[in-house]
Amino acid sequence: MEGRPDPQLAAALAAGDETALAGLYDRYGALAYGVALRVLGDPGRAEDAVQDAFLKLWRGAAGFDASRGTLRGWLLAAVRNRSIDMLRGRSLHERRELALRPEVRSGQRGPEEEATGSMERAAVRAAMDELPDEQRQAVLLAYFGGFTQREIAELTGVPLSTVKGRMRLALDRLATYLKVKGMVDV
């Protein structure tokens, strides 16, 4: 298991150290794959999305700026964005169903991820559970479905201004909750 902390891993990646890439994968591969699978619902496409994201980081590691976020955050954003890209071509109905399906609550992970991730996972889930249904739905559609607020308004049959309000309230509530928990750097 790669033992270097993330900032050192980032520096090693930027230097072209392939063991750092392997270390990054060993540390976050399961979480990255979980995110891709959550968005896409397709193991084969999820593999492609994860591979693309890791290679994007590998080839762009020199541009990583630790002052703007964590290496993990950068990776997961890349996985999520690539997965959303790969949703293109699917029907709105299918994307909606994928985004709103119940969260998987069990799975395998490495010991390092287990140690550091389970508390954060619990915090994020609890924060989401605290949201009113309509706010949670808007967040899920935006994050996991890649829908714009205008599309969410059309899908849910409410005015765009209502969706904007729900999103803002939801993100404020999530930020407050997660800051109190101190589990994530927000």
Add this chain to the structure above:
Amino acid sequence: MSEQDELESPVFDALALGVEPVAPPARLRARILAAAAQPSEDARVVEFRRRGRPGGLRIPLGAVAAALVAALLGGLVIGRVTAPPPPSAVTHFTLAGHGSMQGSTATVTDLKQDGIALVSFSGLPPAPEGKVYELWLITPGNRADPAGIFLPDANGQRLLVVEKPLAGYKVMAVTVEAGPSGVASPTQAPNLLGTVA
């Protein structure tokens, strides 16, 4: 806060941390590391070969392959006399060997209008006992689709006919896999590969 600002907020990104990790297939790690180890796309681009027969057509062919190739070649020759195909109708590219397959090459003739390609291998070392060579077509997303298994002849040569269009694929590659039927996904990084033209 604008919609774009919301999408880029740390709170939004934190939602990924609520997702259950799922152990990916073991092959994914190897795929990623192998892809990272490859030279850049530009380094693998090969020149088109505009004249001469594909090298593979010099080697002895099986009866079926011979008939097919002869028919294809006949069509190409006639085509050149009567009505030259558009430049994009037939393209050539090569695969180059590295590592354990250093010195191995393949010339690919992509008959786009027919939806098939001829792959002429040369300089192939004998496959290890119980192993076969397996040809892969790899998408931009790095999904590898099997395109045939083969063994070289005593001279290290082989002609393979790929009966599917190469459109949509970016790399053609060869790995050594378990015989006699090969595998559904590559188990190692390819040592013979080239960019699809």
